[in-house]
Amino acid sequence: MRYGLVLGAGGATAWVFHSGVIQTLQQEAGLDPNKSELIIGTSAGAAVAATLRAGLDVKEVLAAASRPPSPEQRSAMLAELRAARKTLRPLSPGLARHAFPGGRGITLALAGLSPPGWFPTGWLQSFPGINRLADWPNGLWVPATRAADGAVVVFGKDRCDVTVQDAVEASSAVPGMFRPKVIEGVSFVDGGVTSSTHADLLIGSGVDVAIVSAPMAKPSRRLFARQARRQLQAEVASLEQAGIAAIVVEPSAAAMEAARGFPRRRPEAAGAIVAHAIAATRLAITSL
Numbered sequence: 001m002r003y004g005l006v007l008g009a010g011g012a013t014a015w016v017f018h019s020g021v022i023q024t025l026q027q028e029a030g031l032d033p034n035k036s037e038l039i040i041g042t043s044a045g046a047a048v049a050a051t052l053r054a055g056l057d058v059k060e061v062l063a064a065a066s067r068p069p070s071p072e073q074r075s076a077m078l079a080e081l082r083a084a085r086k087t088l089r090p091l092s093p094g095l096a097r098h099a100f101p102g103g104r105g106i107t108l109a110l111a112g113l114s115p116p117g118w119f120p121t122g123w124l125q126s127f128p129g130i131n132r133l134a135d136w137p138n139g140l141w142v143p144a145t146r147a148a149d150g151a152v153v154v155f156g157k158d159r160c161d162v163t164v165q166d167a168v169e170a171s172s173a174v175p176g177m178f179r180p181k182v183i184e185g186v187s188f189v190d191g192g193v194t195s196s197t198h199a200d201l202l203i204g205s206g207v208d209v210a211i212v213s214a215p216m217a218k219p220s221r222r223l224f225a226r227q228a229r230r231q232l233q234a235e236v237a238s239l240e241q242a243g244i245a246a247i248v249v250e251p252s253a254a255a256m257e258a259a260r261g262f263p264r265r266r267p268e269a270a271g272a273i274v275a276h277a278i279a280a281t282r283l284a285i286t287s288l
Contacts, residue, residue, distance in 0.1 A: 007045030010215030020277025054129030
């Protein structure tokens with residue numbers, strides 16, 4: 001069986017949720033995610049995907065997600081924040097057209113109307129294993145969104161001329177929170193504003209099965225969750241039409257409740273998030 005692994009967006013909670021999914025695939029399905037034909041990592045999933053391709057154990061991801069920044073990291077982030085150019089002007093007003101019929105979704109439109117974030121993304125370069133990837137590894141794709149026009153650029157597929165570190169930063173630059181990542185004069189923002197998963201990129205890749213960890217496709221009535229579920233449903237339908245079986249792992253309502261306040265107010269919630277991810281993965285892989 002040739003399979004692809006899709007690790008979706010979802011912030012720090014997604015890092016921990018992905019850890020539980022990967023642990024279960026290894027221990028109970030006999031699958032080594034690092035030996036998958038292709039790993040697609042979007043936003044939070046990009047950092048985890050890079051860690052896997054660097055050959056690190058998933059426990060390193062869990063430790064990094066649960067560990068607060070060191071005093072040195074905090075000091076560096078504050079210095080970057082003070083030096084950041086701060087503005088309330090919309091990032092890319094032209095993207096508002098995507099809110100209308102024929103557009104690519106409200107999340108992309110809202111991203112364009114949001115101001116650029118102020119927080120730096122450079123701290124992601126200290127995520128476990130990313131600094132080990134001097135060359136672009138085979139089978140790692142990291143989608144990011146070009147701020148000017150909303151186009152999806154898949155680093156590792158469309159471009160391999162940037163570092164993995166830069167690609168992870170670009171895919172994780174949430175509009176309104178983090179500064180756009182500028183690569184050769186071009187600004188990129190979070191890959192999650194165009195899709196929280198980008199699972200349909202697996203079409204034509206030669207895989208038989210897509211395993212999708214989708215933390216943002218949670219059972220919530222909030223706008224971004226609804227949009228993530230709709231996009232994921234469309235992507236799964238496209239995969240199945242192409243003859244690729246899709247196994248989707250999504251958080252339950254109980255998992256959402258367990259993750260409330262993580263990581264700032266409740267860093268101890270990591271264990272509960274992992275437990276819920278394990279349960280959800282067990283349920284999903286019964287068809288393997």
